[in-house]
Amino acid sequence: MDARLRRVNKEITDCKNDKTSNVKIDLVDESPFHLKGTFPGPEGTPYEGGTFEVDIVIPESYPFQPVKMKFITKVYHPNVSSASGAICLDILKDAWSPVLTLKSTLISLQSLLCSPEPNDPQDAEVAKHYMTSRSSFEETARYWTRIYAGGPADESKSGQDPVAIAGLEKAHVDRFEALGFPRDKVIDVLRRLNYRGKNVTQITDDTIVEKLLS
Amino acid sequence: MAEEQTTTTERELKDYSVSEMYDMNQRLLNESVPDVVPVSELAPISALREEYENGSQLFLSQIDWLVKQGYTHFRRAKGKYLRKCNPRMHLTTHLLQAMEIAFIDVTVAFAYLDQLIQSPLVEREPKVGMSLSLLSSTREDILNAGAQAIVVDDAYEEFEALIRNVAIPDAQGRLLTERRLLDIFQAKSSETTYVEDASTPPNIVFFLRLATRAQLKINSETYDGFLYDPETGEPLDAESFCNRFVDPVGVEADHMQMTALCRELKLNLDVAYLDGRKADNVDFVQFREGPENQAPLTVLYRPGHYDILVKAESK
Numbered sequence: 001m002d003a004r005l006r007r008v009n010k011e012i013t014d015c016k017n018d019k020t021s022n023v024k025i026d027l028v029d030e031s032p033f034h035l036k037g038t039f040p041g042p043e044g045t046p047y048e049g050g051t052f053e054v055d056i057v058i059p060e061s062y063p064f065q066p067v068k069m070k071f072i073t074k075v076y077h078p079n080v081s082s083a084s085g086a087i088c089l090d091i092l093k094d095a096w097s098p099v100l101t102l103k104s105t106l107i108s109l110q111s112l113l114c115s116p117e118p119n120d121p122q123d124a125e126v127a128k129h130y131m132t133s134r135s136s137f138e139e140t141a142r143y144w145t146r147i148y149a150g151g152p153a154d155e156s157k158s159g160q161d162p163v164a165i166a167g168l169e170k171a172h173v174d175r176f177e178a179l180g181f182p183r184d185k186v187i188d189v190l191r192r193l194n195y196r197g198k199n200v201t202q203i204t205d206d207t208i209v210e211k212l213l214s
Numbered sequence: 215m216a217e218e219q220t221t222t223t224e225r226e227l228k229d230y231s232v233s234e235m236y237d238m239n240q241r242l243l244n245e246s247v248p249d250v251v252p253v254s255e256l257a258p259i260s261a262l263r264e265e266y267e268n269g270s271q272l273f274l275s276q277i278d279w280l281v282k283q284g285y286t287h288f289r290r291a292k293g294k295y296l297r298k299c300n301p302r303m304h305l306t307t308h309l310l311q312a313m314e315i316a317f318i319d320v321t322v323a324f325a326y327l328d329q330l331i332q333s334p335l336v337e338r339e340p341k342v343g344m345s346l347s348l349l350s351s352t353r354e355d356i357l358n359a360g361a362q363a364i365v366v367d368d369a370y371e372e373f374e375a376l377i378r379n380v381a382i383p384d385a386q387g388r389l390l391t392e393r394r395l396l397d398i399f400q401a402k403s404s405e406t407t408y409v410e411d412a413s414t415p416p417n418i419v420f421f422l423r424l425a426t427r428a429q430l431k432i433n434s435e436t437y438d439g440f441l442y443d444p445e446t447g448e449p450l451d452a453e454s455f456c457n458r459f460v461d462p463v464g465v466e467a468d469h470m471q472m473t474a475l476c477r478e479l480k481l482n483l484d485v486a487y488l489d490g491r492k493a494d495n496v497d498f499v500q501f502r503e504g505p506e507n508q509a510p511l512t513v514l515y516r517p518g519h520y521d522i523l524v525k526a527e528s529k
Contacts (some may be wrong), residue, residue, distance in 0.1 A: 003368060003413035010364040062464055063365070064416045097461030098420045099365055099427075 004062045008032050008102075015103050016102035022104045025056070033058040036072070037106045041149060047075070054109060056102060066096030068107060071175040072109070076137075076144040076167070078118045078127035087112070088122035108201030110198025125191065127168050140167030140200045180193070181212045236457055246413060253324045253399040254290045256524060257294035261290050268504040279495050280486065281515075288514060291321040318467050318513065319419040322475070322483065322519040323398055325511040328522075330380045331392055341379040352425050352478055359428040369421040374466050422479075426471050428457045429478035440470060469499070476503040482510035486523060489515070 009032065013027045024038040037054040053072040059065045069070045069092060071085035077090045089112055090101060100108075121127035130137045145151035145210030163173050166187045172195060176186045189211045193203055219378040224352040259281055266273040333341050353370050357363060376398070388394065401411035430437055434452040441455040442448060450458070459465050467475070476483050483501040500510070 002408060007364075007368060010355070012365050013360075061416075064420070094464055095458070095462045097360055097423070097463060098369075098416075099424065099461050101362065101365060 004058065005032060007063055009059055011102050014101075018103070021103065021107070023103050024109070025102055025106075026196075027057075035102070037069070037102065037109075039110050040105055041145060041151070042110055043168075045114055046138045047077075047113045047145050047149070049150075049152040050145035054106060063098035063100075063148075066092050067102060068092075069105065070111065074111070074144060074148040076126060076141040077113060078116045078121045078123060078130050080110055080126075081123050082126055086122055088117075088120060123152070125194065128194045130195060132194055132199055136167060136196050140164065140174060159196055160211075162187055168195065176212065179209070185212060237380050245249075252291065253396065253522075255396065256287045256289050258522055259288055262521075270490050273488065275492065275493045276488050276496050280392055280488075280523070284525045285512075285523045287524040289522040289524065291324065291513075291519065291521045296489055307412060308320075318472070319422050319522045320399070320415055321513050321522055322481075322511060323415070323418045323422060324512065325522050326397070326479075327376060327380070327390070327395055327513060328392060329509070330377065331390060331395065333454050339381045342377055345377045348480060349377065352428065355428040355432055355478065356424045359431040361424055361427070361520040366421075368423065369417040372417040372423050375502065376414070376418070423460055426467070426475045427460050429458055429474040430460065430470075433477075436469070437474070440447070444468065472501060476501040480504040482508050484510045484512045484523075485520075486512065489517060 010118040011023055012032065012035075015021075015023065022040055026036045026038070028034045028036050028098055030072055031163050035056040035058070037056050039052055039054075041050040043054060051073070052075065054069050055072050057068040059068060070087055071080055074082065074085070076082060080086070089108065091097075091105060116130060118130045122146065126137075129140065143149070143161075147165065162184070163170050168187060168190050172190060173183065176190070177183045189208060193199070193208065193211065195203055195208070259277065262272065263277045268520075279467070330338070330341055330345065349370070353366065356366050356370075362369065363496040373382075376395075377389060381387075381389075383389050397525055398411045398414050401409045401414070430441070431451045437452060439449065441450045442450060443450055443458070455470075459468070472483065472485070480503055481501065482504040485499045485501075487497045487499070489497075512525075514523045
C-alpha cells in the first residue's frame with residue numbers, strides 16, 4: 001500500500017479512538033486525502049463556544065511535505081485570512097516535520113487561537129485592529145464566533161450586523177453615512193483605515209472624506 | 215494579463231506576506247530542482263579531481279592529499295541544484311542550502327547500509343543482528359522520548375527491513391546488494407506512477423531525525439548548555455532545539471545533531487572538509503561513538519553538499 005495512505009489511515013483511526021481530545025477528523029467525500037477537521041474554540045478566548053471547521057488536504061509526499069490546512073469557518077484572527085481562511089503558522093510551512101500528525105496540527109491551530117502573533121500576520125488589517133485596540137478586536141472576534149461559528153447567544157443569522165463584522169462603531173458609520181455616502185462604502189473605508197481606538201482621534205475627517213470620494 | 219504581470223513585478227518584496235513568500239519559494243524551489251540523483255555509483259577519485267582541474271589549486275592539492283591517505287573512490291551523494299535564472303532567486307537561497315545540506319542524513323544512511331553489505335560474509339550475519347537490536351532499542355528510546363508509534367513505525371519498519379535484507383533474502387528471494395541499494399536511493403515517484411521504493415530514503419532520514427531527537431531529549435542534562443540557536447546564539451532546551459533544528463524536513467544537521475545521532479546509533483563517522491582552505495591536508499571531524507574495531511563511515515563535505523569517501527581496500 002501507498003506509504004501516504006497507510007499513514008493517513010493510521011492517523012484517522014487514532015483520532016477516532018481518542019476519546020480524550022476534542023479534535024475530530026471526518027471524510028469530506030470518499031477520498032482519504034481530503035478531510036475536514038473540527039475543534040471547539042479555546043476557553044477564555046473570544047473564540048470560546050464556537051465550533052471551527054478546517055479544510056485538510058494531504059499532499060502527494062505526505063508526511064514528508066506539510067499537510068495543507070485552511071479554515072472553512074470564518075475566523076477573526078491576525079494569523080488567519082478573514083477572506084480565504086488561509087493560515088499563517090510555521091509548522092504548516094518550513095517548520096513542518098513528519099513527527100507531526102493531523103491531530104497535533106489541529107491542536108496547534110487551536111492554540112494559535114489562544115495566542116495570536118500579530119507581528120507575523122496573515123491578515124494585515126485584522127492585525128492592525130488587534131494592535132490598536134485589544135478590547136475592540138476581541139469584541140469583533142467574539143461577534144464573528146457567534147455569527148459564523150455558532151457561538152453563544154446566537155441571534156438569528158439574518159440579523160448579522162455589517163458594522164460589527166467590520167469591527168467598527170455604529171456611531172462612526174452613521175456619522176459619515178449622514179454625509180450622503182453609501183453605508184457599505186463607509187464601512188469599507190473605515191475598516192481599511194483601521195478607524196478604531198486611538199486612531200479615531202488621529203485620522204481626520206478630511207482624510208476619510210477624501211478616501212470616500214476616491 | 216500583461217497588466218497584471220507588471221503589477222506583480224512592481225510589488226515590492228516587503229509587501230509580500232510571509233505566507234506568500236513561502237509559496238513563492240516553494241514554486242521556485244520546485245522549478246529549480248531537476249531530477250536529482252540522491253546517491254550515485256562509485257566513481258574513482260580522479261573524477262572528483264577532474265571537477266577542479268580548471269579551478270582552485272588548493273582543492274586539487276587537498277584531493278591529492280586524500281589519495282595519499284588511501285581514499286581511492288567516492289560516491290556523489292547529491293547533484294547540484296540547477297538554479298534557473300530568476301531575479302527573485304535570492305529569496306530561496308537559504309531554503310535551497312537547507313535542502314542540500316539535509317542530505318547528510320541520506321549520505322550517512324547509505325554509507326551505513328553499504329558498510330553492512332560490504333562486510334565479509336562471515337561477519338555479515340552477526341553485524342546485521344547487532345544493527346537490528348540497536349535499531350529496536352533506538353525505537354524504544356524514540357517512543358520514550360514522546361513520539362507516537364503511529365508516526366514512528368512506518369519509518370522503523372522500512373529501515374529494519376532493509377538491514378535485515380542484507381543477511382536474509384526478502385519475499386522475492388533477493389538479498390540487499392549494492393546495486394539494489396542504489397536503486398532504492400534513486401527511486402522516484404512521479405505524478406503518474408507510484409514507486410514503492412521512493413518512500414524508503416525519506417523514511418530512513420526521518421528515522422535518523424527521530425533517533426537524534428530521542429538522544430537529545432532522553433539525555434537532556436548531558437547536552438544542557440551545548441544547544442543554542444546558531445543565528446542568535448540564544449541557548450535552547452532540548453525540546454525547542456529539536457523543534458527548530460532537528461525535526462523540520464529542511465534543516466541542516468550541524469555538529470550537535472551529528473554527535474547525538476552517532477551516540478544513539480553507536481556510529482563511528484568521519485567528516486572530511488574539502489573546503490580549499492588548506493593546501494597540505496584536509497580537516498577531518500571525527501565522531502567516535504561505536505565499537506573501536508568498527509571502521510568509520512567517511513563523508514566528504516564540499517561547500518553545498520556531502521559525498522561518500524571510500525578506501526579501496528575496505529571494499
